[in-house]
Amino acid sequence: MLGETVETKMKVRKAVFPAAGLGTRFLPATKAQPKEMLSLVDKPLIQYGVEESIHSGMTNIIIVTGRGKSAIEDHFDVSFELEHLLEKSGKRELLAAVRNISDMIDVSYVRQKEALGLGHAVLRAKELVGDEPFAVVLADDVIDSEIPCLRQLLDVHDFYGASVVALMEVEPSRISAYGVVAADPIAHNGTGDRLYRIHNLVEKPKQGEAPSNLAIIGRYILTPEIFQSIESITPGTNGELQLTDALKHLLRSRPIYGLKFEGTRHDAGDKLGFLKATVEFALQRHDLGGPFREYLKTLSL
Numbered sequence: 001m002l003g004e005t006v007e008t009k010m011k012v013r014k015a016v017f018p019a020a021g022l023g024t025r026f027l028p029a030t031k032a033q034p035k036e037m038l039s040l041v042d043k044p045l046i047q048y049g050v051e052e053s054i055h056s057g058m059t060n061i062i063i064v065t066g067r068g069k070s071a072i073e074d075h076f077d078v079s080f081e082l083e084h085l086l087e088k089s090g091k092r093e094l095l096a097a098v099r100n101i102s103d104m105i106d107v108s109y110v111r112q113k114e115a116l117g118l119g120h121a122v123l124r125a126k127e128l129v130g131d132e133p134f135a136v137v138l139a140d141d142v143i144d145s146e147i148p149c150l151r152q153l154l155d156v157h158d159f160y161g162a163s164v165v166a167l168m169e170v171e172p173s174r175i176s177a178y179g180v181v182a183a184d185p186i187a188h189n190g191t192g193d194r195l196y197r198i199h200n201l202v203e204k205p206k207q208g209e210a211p212s213n214l215a216i217i218g219r220y221i222l223t224p225e226i227f228q229s230i231e232s233i234t235p236g237t238n239g240e241l242q243l244t245d246a247l248k249h250l251l252r253s254r255p256i257y258g259l260k261f262e263g264t265r266h267d268a269g270d271k272l273g274f275l276k277a278t279v280e281f282a283l284q285r286h287d288l289g290g291p292f293r294e295y296l297k298t299l300s301l
């Protein structure tokens with residue numbers, strides 16, 4: 001069913017968070033702690049993604065966890081002892097912050113026993129997602145934007161009823177770290193240079209072999225046919241079941257769109273990216289920004 005067909009529209013309610021990776025880029029911090037729990041200022045990475053999902057209208061979060069990831073479950077669970085202590089000591093703001101996390105949203109978990117790739121992780125969520133479109137959020141891509149990135153993708157999905165991935169232009173020297181698309185720009189919402197119709201995808205191409213400089217960033221809206229596509233592919237780059245390869249398979253029967261979203265993406269799974277994100281988020285904080293800026297000014301750089 002190729003072509004500009006507008007497919008049946010369904011509200012997107014569920015966001016899948018693959019969180020079973022080994023976090024090797026951030027060792028030794030991630031030896032005994034999931035990388036999704038690394039904290040930017042005072043909130044773990046995964047909470048930024050969960051809040052983005054909530055602000056985009058999601059009502060269910062599905063976290064695909066692995067070994068040693070129980071801190072994530074505890075984080076989104078009610079902490080009676082902590083709440084009791086904060087209540088007793090009159091620390092209202094902290095109490096609200098802690099309660100908000102568990103009140104925010106309905107969170108369910110599914111286990112990925114082995115880290116066999118992003119496609120494999122998403123496939124683990126098949127039963128919990130069911131036959132409806134859903135979002136995928138990679139928590140180490142932290143996106144700072146006025147309109148949440150997922151919301152921007154959902155607006156495209158609501159219009160076309162098809163799968164949509166987030167795109168960003170990347171330097172040639174960095175392109176081999178990403179899924180890369182070949183795509184043609186299409187006019188949408190008064191602009192001609194943000195939305196693309198994708199016609200090919202390659203996971204982590206070598207520099208010089210990439211089909212473009214448009215990289216996939218960790219936000220996806222996927223239609224449920226993606227599950228059959230993941231089941232149809234064989235392991236690719238790094239011997240893993242790649243979501244990018246499944247999207248390429250899906251492209252045979254369904255259109256896929258890519259949106260160059262508005263906002264700043266931080267690769268918080270990378271040490272330098274994490275440091276940059278920490279500085280930017282700290283400077284934006286009303287309680288910390290002022291004194292932190294003053295401190296930075298004293299550094300002789």
Ligand code: G1P
Nearest residue numbers: 118141178179215216217218244
């Ligand atoms: C994953 C995807 C890749 C995408 C990237 C975005 O790679 O496989 O297609 O471009 O996320 O962050 P990873 O960073 O897990 O190696």
